[in-house]
Amino acid sequence: MTNGYELYGAEVSYFTGKVRAYLRYKKIPFVETIANREVYKTVIMPRVGWPVIPVMVTPEGDTLQDSTDIIDALEVRFPDPSIYPATPRQRLAALLLEVYGDEWLKIPAMHYRWTKNREFAIAEFGRLSRPDLPVEAQRKIGEEMAKPFAGALPALGCTEASGPAIERSYEGLLAELEAHFAHHDYLFGSRPSIGDFGLIGPLYAHQYRDPASGELMKRVAPHVAKWVERMMKPPHPKEGEFLPGDDVPDTLMPVLQRMMREYLPVLLATAEQFKAFLAAQPDMASGEKELPRAIGMHDFTLEGVTEKRAVFLFDLWMFQRPLDYLRSLEGADGEAVGKLLNMAGGEAMMTFPDYPRLARRNFKHALA
């Protein structure tokens, strides 16, 4: 047994923010420990096998990793109030926006952090890892620790060529969310949903807390900044309702349209590339060899600019959630979400090709 729920993470971390916001809304008692060098060595590596946060250790001593798996395990233990809308349009939109926040909005988050908040991020990385050292030594350590993160920019498609398009897309998204949060506390009413928790990942640590990004958000999208504050310090934990009548507010349509326009072609190409990859790699198709995180490169287009990015399996694992839900719907429910997807420009989701199912084993992707 341990002392309640233990969260290992950091203020600078995308997915720790998602889990922390959830724990606070649900009023689940937890202790957060900063994942410094010692914690990576003594807790994260032995339990998870690779360096990643957030990690949760339950009171029974079980390890959970991946924000989605952490949240879903806790939803079983603390079901009320559910963060999953019960009605089809809201639920599908929430699941879609979780994937969008988790995977696609990494692009602007990483672009802004490492091109506009670099010195701050390096100082924070050093301070969190080695609080015992003087500032100059922390800076050197921060510089080392930042390498894999800043080095991931080209794999995410963040380059000098795509930078202006990333900024146009992100500022467009901020304007769309601003129009929504001017009228609603959360995406679907007065209760946060899994979609809100997906979006808070990029929109807290990177886009609100990093100073240059926070200045931009507060200036051009003050209602979005207020939503971030509500998410991170819920004024009414465990309260609120989803809008009646399965309403997906019109103000969310431009956000869903942006997701479908920018990201659905990438998901389709990723599914096709995964099938081709397995056909060419029998030892991976048979499960003998571990799947890699990325399976090559492909083109993507943002605001008219085409750039290359790595093809990540994480996207396909996450996309199974809205896809499974969509495929489970019949009759009037199926028709209702069909109309929603049409309006969002996401018709292609209804004929999305089957692809080999992904599961998580030993905190990594594996064929199910």
Ligand SMILES: N[C@@H](CCC(=O)N[C@@H](CS)C(=O)NCC(=O)O)C(=O)O
């Ligand atoms: N999708 C995972 C991803 C976790 C993740 O990417 N964590 C970042 C920090 S926010 C990290 O530790 N990355 C190290 C790596 O990916 O190698 C989650 O939801 O927990």
